[in-house]
Amino acid sequence: MAKVFILIKPDGVKRGLVGECVNRFENAGLKVVAMRMLKLSEAMADKLYPSDKQWLENLGMKAKESMNKIGKDIKDDNVSHGKKVRQWLMDYVLSSPVVAMVLDGNDAMTVARKLVGPTDGAAASAGTIRGDFSSDSIVTATSDGRANMNVLHVSSDEKETENQTKIFFD
Numbered sequence: 390m391a392k393v394f395i396l397i398k399p400d401g402v403k404r405g406l407v408g409e410c411v412n413r414f415e416n417a418g419l420k421v422v423a424m425r426m427l428k429l430s431e432a433m434a435d436k437l438y439p440s441d442k443q444w445l446e447n448l449g450m451k452a453k454e455s456m457n458k459i460g461k462d463i464k465d466d467n468v469s470h471g472k473k474v475r476q477w478l479m480d481y482v483l484s485s486p487v488v489a490m491v492l493d494g495n496d497a498m499t500v501a502r503k504l505v506g507p508t509d510g511a512a513a514s515a516g517t518i519r520g521d522f523s524s525d526s527i528v529t530a531t532s533d534g535r536a537n538m539n540v541l542h543v544s545s546d547e548k549e550t551e552n553q554t555k556i557f558f559d
Contacts, residue, residue, distance in 0.1 A: 393497040394553040396542040397488040406522055407488050413504055413518060419494040423558045426488045434479045436556045445471030455527040481536035489557035501543050510539040
């Protein structure tokens with residue numbers, strides 16, 4: 390069995406989507422092995438969103454690529470813009486309660502990421518959680534100077550699952 394860390398972000402909690410998200414994961418054969426609702430501390434948010442150069446560079450690059458698709462240019466280098474996006478993400482997850490979960494099951498990471506859909510809610514297919522419940526986009530969020538409101542965070546690999554689980558659960 391494999392595990393995956395999921396965070397239902399403030400927009401998902403505020404909109405009452407916790408039950409819907411859990412239901413979709415359980416219907417796909419994943420089991421909730423840990424879950425809690427909480428208001429994050431600054432220290433927890435700081436651990437959730439890394440500040441290492443490579444992570445910031447990737448974050449900035451994703452935003453720049455999205456903006457370039459519509460003919461807009463971000464003047465900052467990737468790392469500098471990644472720092473801005475990281476701060477927007479931290480401000481967002483600190484704004485109201487979130488629900489942290491650990492799911493267990495066969496190929497849990499692959500199954501969860503498939504159910505959730507891509508980061509950009511506006512580009513997510515119908516039938517995915519983001520496709521059904523998020524119409525926000527990276528372009529709109531970047532233009533507004535805020536985080537992309539896309540309902541959920543899903544860890545990207547086993548190491549991230551382990552690290553993020555430790556932030557939220559003993």
